[in-house]
Amino acid sequence: MIAASGLCSGYWDKDVLHGIDLELPSTGFTALLGPNGSGKSTLLFVLMGYLKARSGSIRIKGKDLGEYSQAELAKIIAYIPQEIHSEFDYSVLDTVLMGRFPFINFMGSYGDEDYQVAEETLRQLDLLPLKHRFVQQLSGGEKQRVYIARALVQETPFIFLDESLSQLDINYQLEIMRLLKKISLDQHKSILLISHNLNLSANYADRLLFLKDGRLLYSGSPNELMQADKLSEIFSVNLSTSLNPLSQTYNIIYP
DSSP: OEEEEEEEEEETTEEEEEEEEEEEOSSEEEEEEOSTTSSHHHHHHHHHTSSOOSEEEEEETTEEGGGSOHHHHTTTEEEEOSOOOOSSOOBHHHHHHGGGGGGOOTTSSOOHHHHHHHHHHHHHTTOGGGTTSBGGGSOHHHHHHHHHHHHHTTTOSEEEEESTTTTSOHHHHHHHHHHHHHHHHHSOOEEEEEOSOHHHHHHHOSEEEEEETTEEEEEEOHHHHOOHHHHHHHHTSOOEEEEOTTTOSEEEEOO
16 A cells, blocks of 8 residues: 655645645555646656655555665556657567566566566557557557556556546547556556546546645545536536446536
């Protein structure tokens, strides 16, 4: 479990997060939601140790975050950023193998086990036929599956994703959400996804976290939080919800 208490952090002389208290369970699918600028990405950076907390504490598996080395954290949390840019294009297999960097041998090269883990993960995500293709030749959904595969071969209990659906068409968004749900269930991983799609998050995530102005306003199940009064408070707009007959989860409805 990852637990934060009284967490405050920010950039330069400005606080972005204010007194965050949260617990991220060891398994399950959690969606982190809220208006633009509410501190969602900042919260991920602090939980991963990329950005220092100004006050408060973060404990991972019962141990203070500061007691972990970066190499140790890389075996606990895998991170998929919002955008991935590279001056060079790599094959699907080479890209996925990059996720094995915490396990690389003292010679700085991949071993047989690294290739076996990568190949098996590619098979699980239906990417094996594409392993020699260059990533930039792939569709948006295929690219996201490659980056998820790279995170999976890192063999971490936690996977964080920062708005990984924002550039995808709805068919790919559905594909990735179903995949993340399956991974959380089948591999007993804890997935934390930043998203702006409230309905998709409600239909697939086990738990929602709502940030506003750097404060955690609500944490709970989709049906607890996808209520008109709470959503209107968070997003400062009048919203209506109705029970989705297929998912049995409350969704936003539009006039």
